[in-house]
Amino acid sequence: MCASAVHAAGGDDILGIWNNQEKDAQLEIFRCAGKYCGKIVWIDKPLYSADEGQARTGLPRRDDNNPNPNLRSRPIIGLQIMTAFEFTGDFSWGGGKVYDPNNGKTYSGKMTLVSSDRLLLRGYVLFSLFGRTSTWTRVRP
Numbered sequence: 001m002c003a004s005a006v007h008a009a010g011g012d013d014i015l016g017i018w019n020n021q022e023k024d025a026q027l028e029i030f031r032c033a034g035k036y037c038g039k040i041v042w043i044d045k046p047l048y049s050a051d052e053g054q055a056r057t058g059l060p061r062r063d064d065n066n067p068n069p070n071l072r073s074r075p076i077i078g079l080q081i082m083t084a085f086e087f088t089g090d091f092s093w094g095g096g097k098v099y100d101p102n103n104g105k106t107y108s109g110k111m112t113l114v115s116s117d118r119l120l121l122r123g124y125v126l127f128s129l130f131g132r133t134s135t136w137t138r139v140r141p
Contacts, residue, residue: 013113014113018136021134024044024045036082037084039081040081043076062074065101081100100123107123119137
C-alpha cells in the first residue's frame with residue numbers, strides 16, 4: 001500500500017509543514033503562482049537573547065545576514081526562503097531557489113520526496129554535484 005501511494009506522487013504531495021534536518025525550524029511548503037515555495041513558520045529561538053546584544057534582547061529575530069542591508073529588518077518567522085520549484089515528475093521538484101538566512105546566501109535547489117513523510121532538499125551552486133542535502137520530516141500536511 002505504501003509503495004503505491006508514493007508511486008502515485010503528484011506535485012502537491014510536498015504541501016504542508018516540515019521540520020528541517022536540525023529540527024530547529026519548521027517550514028511550510030505552499031503553492032505560489034503555479035509553482036512551489038516555502039516559508040519559515042516556526043524556529044526554536046524566535047527572540048534574541050541577552051548574550052546577542054542588550055539592545056535587541058526579547059525582540060524577534062531578523063534576517064541579519066542578508067547581503068542586502070535593506071532586507072535585514074525582515075522577521076525570520078514568515079520569511080520565504082524557497083521560490084519557484086516546479087514538479088518534474090518522479091517524486092522530484094527542481095528549478096527553484098533556496099535562501100539560507102544563516103549565511104545570507106541563495107542556492108539553486110531541488111527536492112525529492114522519498115516517502116510521504118521524508119523530503120530531501122539539495123541546495124547547490126552551479127551543479128547539484130557541488131552542494132548539500134538536508135533531510136526534512138513532515139510535521140503535518
